[in-house]
Amino acid sequence: MADSHPKMETTILPVDARKLGRIYAVPSTREDDILDDLAIEVDEHNTDAKHLLRAAEQLKHSNIPVAFPTETVYGLGADATRSEAVRGIYKAKQRPADNPLIVHFASLKQLTDLLTPSQATGIKALTNGHTLDIHDDDPIPAIYRPLITKFWPGPLTIILPNPPNSQLAPEVTAGLATFGARIPANLLALALIKLAGIPIAAPSANASTKPSPTAAEHVAFDLNGRIETILDGGPCDVGVESTVVDGLCDPPLILRPGGVSAEQLRSCAGWENVQVGYKNAAETAGSQPRAPGMKYRHYSPRAPVVLFEAGAGAPTVEQMRGYLGGNAKLGVIRTRCWTINAGDDGRLISTSGPIQNGQTSVQREEPGGFVGLLATIRSTPQPSRTITAHNIPAKSSLFELLDLALGPDTAGIARGVFAALRELDKRDVDAILVEGIDDTEGTTAAAVMNRLRKAAEVNVAG
Known part of the structure; x- marks a missing residue:
């Protein structure tokens, strides 16, 4: 079906966060190292700062969303308080209207200011009989305080009650009584939100159902002609979206796996018994999703994805031939155990012995808190995207196999899998x-496999 969306000129604006000016945390009265508030002094004569200021003005006044980088994936942002602006996100992405959006904040103060109306009524809570502990001086339920202290800014989204007379546009919550909130660990994203002076609703900056974008070029490929501005801050560090948790129920639930692991969550007070909630009935047909990514098919390229679960044998040449179409060309994404085999045993791809978890993945500990974020502008090496082509005889016909190896490191696989699909x-x-990985080794692996299963049309069991 032809795209009826009116075309516009899309511009990619490069921005180096190190050249913006002075960005600093406002001194906090708290003992813990959290981002209470943020201040920014930009050099308005600097090209990078001009690009950022232009995008901030568009967020404040335009109904056309702006794409920007976060540490997880690129987001497609709009003023979360204006319905017409939020509807621009759904229009550009062609996103189902019942799929809620995550709201991004530059600081804890910006979030608590939005939640302040809840203080007047005193929310006592309501989910599964669990009573929320909300103090007069803190509208955020106390269950989240350990997570905020440890993981914000960072790849964690918390589900909060939408306050009475909420400033949020109703399209953000898609009719739910709650909304997802997070503070991203990306200086460019924080500066953009601070300069705009508004909470920013932002799903991933891709066309709905397509692989999430981890570089500006991915956004342009999907949304060229549908949006005006893409801020290019380089490749994303994490590569999969934020973990979404619901502490308004007992026990608390992980609604979407992502950049913070279940093990990390369980180390926090009140979260020792957190449960996985993204495989429950909320994902079944006809149910309204409680968080993004729970219901609809996601992360899919145009070509069908065939996912081989961890432990599944590598396909033979003749098995691969069964997936061929008119282009006589297959792609393969290798991770842990598949190796290219030049032998004559009927296989091009062979399976090596299992690699121990300790050898395959080194989980990189990020600096904690906002001080660590300010001190380090990360430049994470990206996985190789070198594609090797092989012309493969298959009985009487030839086909081409395009081989892309992500390597065994879990974090590297997470950062590279969407780019590899694209x-x-x-x-x-x-x-x-696609060679899958063991999703029981940690939440990063679980997040990768969660996305791949949503992308796959064919799943080969292990």
């Missing part, structure tokens, strides 16, 4: 065969 899709392959 890179192979651009080569017009008939299908993409």
Whole structure:
């Protein structure tokens, strides 16, 4: 079906956060190292600062969303308090209207200011008989305080009650009584939100159902002509979206796996018994999703994805031939155990022995708190996107196999998997065969497999 969305000129604006000016945390009266408030002094004569100020003005006054980087993936942002602006997100992405949006804040103060109306009524809570502990001087339920102290700014979204007479546009919550909130650990994102002076609703900056964007070029590929501005802050560090948690129920639930692991959550007071909630009935057809990514098919390139679960044998040449179409070309994404085999045993891809978890993944500990964020502007090495082409005889016909190896490191796989899907899709392959990883080794691996299962049309069991 032809795209009826009116075309506009899309501009990519490069911004280096190190050149913006002075960005600093306002001194806090708290003992813990959290981002209570943020201050920014930009050099208005600097090109990078001009680009950022332009995007902030668009967020404040335009109904056309702006794409910007976070530490997880690129987001598509709009003023969360204006309905017409939020509807611009759904229009640009062609996103289902019952899929709620996460709201991004530059500081804890900005979030508590939005929640302040709840103080007047005193929310006593309501989910599964669990009573919320909300103090007069803190509208955020106390269950979240340990998570905020440890993980914000960072790849964690918390589900909060939408206050009476909320400033949020109703389209943000998609009719729910709650909304998701997070403070991103990306200086460019924080500066943009602070300069705009408004909470920013922002799902991933891709066309709905497509792989999430981890670079500005991915946003442009999907949304060229649908938005005006893409801020290019370089590749994203994490590569999968934030973890979404619901502390308004007992026990608390993980609604979406992401950049913060279940093990990390369970180390926090009140979260020792957190449960996985993203495989429950909320994901079934007809249910309204409680958080983004719970219901609809996501992360899918144009080519069908064939996911081989951890432990599944590598496909033979003849099995691969069954996935061929008119282009006589397949893509393969290798991770842990598949190796290219030049032998004559009927296999091009062979399976090596299992690699121990301790050898495959080194979880990188990020600096804690906002002081660590300010001190370090990360430049994370990105996984190789080198594609090797092989011409493979298959009985009487030939086909081309495009091989992309992400390597065994879990964090590297997470950062590279969406880019790998997009890179192979651009080569017009008939299908993409993906070597899965063990999703029981940690929430980063679980997040990767959660996305791949939503992307896959065919799933080969281990």
